[in-house]
Amino acid sequence: xxxxxxxxxxxxxxxxxxxxxxxxxxxxxxxxxxxxxxxxxxxxxxxxxxxxxxxxxxxxxxxxxxxxxxxxxxxxxxxxxxxxxxxxxxxxxxxxxxxxxxxxxxxxxxxxxxxxxxxxxxxxxxxxxxxxxxxxxxxxxxxxxxxxxxxxxxxxxxxxxxxxxxxxxxxxxxxxxxxxxxxxxxxxxxxxxxxxx
Numbered sequence: 522x523x524x525x526x527x528x529x530x531x532x533x534x535x536x537x538x539x540x541x542x543x544x545x546x547x548x549x550x551x552x553x554x555x556x557x558x559x560x561x562x563x564x565x566x567x568x569x570x571x572x573x574x575x576x577x578x579x580x581x582x583x584x585x586x587x588x589x590x591x592x593x594x595x596x597x598x599x600x601x602x603x604x605x606x607x608x609x610x611x612x613x614x615x616x617x618x619x620x621x622x623x624x625x626x627x628x629x630x631x632x633x634x635x636x637x638x639x640x641x642x643x644x645x646x647x648x649x650x651x652x653x654x655x656x657x658x659x660x661x662x663x664x665x666x667x668x669x670x671x672x673x674x675x676x677x678x679x680x681x682x683x684x685x686x687x688x689x690x691x692x693x694x695x696x697x698x699x700x701x702x703x704x705x706x707x708x709x710x711x712x713x714x715x716x717x718x
Contacts, residue, residue, distance in 0.1 A: 524591050569693065677689075
């Protein structure tokens with residue numbers, strides 16, 4: 522299978538997930554600002570999840586740009602990632618509808634953590650297929666940012682049962698950490714392009 526086909530399939534899945542999430546935003550019963558108030562937690566959870574999926578889409582795209590070949594292991598690792606990402610609309614809706622109740626807040630974190638683990642698994646599968654000298658391996662290095670993200674989610678999950686706003690603050694902090702563009706793979710691609718010329 523070509524990496525273009527894998528990327529197109531993944532892009533389609535992520536686009537559908539975003540569409541499903543936006544359909545959860547129900548039209549308020551009223552035409553004033555007070556009618557929007559009950560939608561605030563739903564909208565907040567939608568924005569957080571939209572950004573979360575956007576970050577995964579961006580990083581997935583960059584990772585596949587430096588991938589040279591697709592193996593069966595990479596295909597299954599990609600499906601594993603898409604499985605966890607596919608649960609984001611459910612977790613987003615539950616979190617928003619229940620105004621940061623402990624269990625929905627914790628479950629949201631569990632899905633974020635398992636998505637991060639799945640992304641790391643995909644990254645590892647590509648590196649295993651292409652070798653430690655590959656562009657991706659060179660760009661990722663020790664992956665401190667990825668490990669820090671997983672640690673943040675792992676801490677936030679039990680915190681969600683005690684102080685929900687703190688757990689959500691940790692989710693937002695990890696998201697903001699990735700909002701700053703991760704230039705590692707882009708720089709590796711640019712370096713390789715210069716070396717070829």
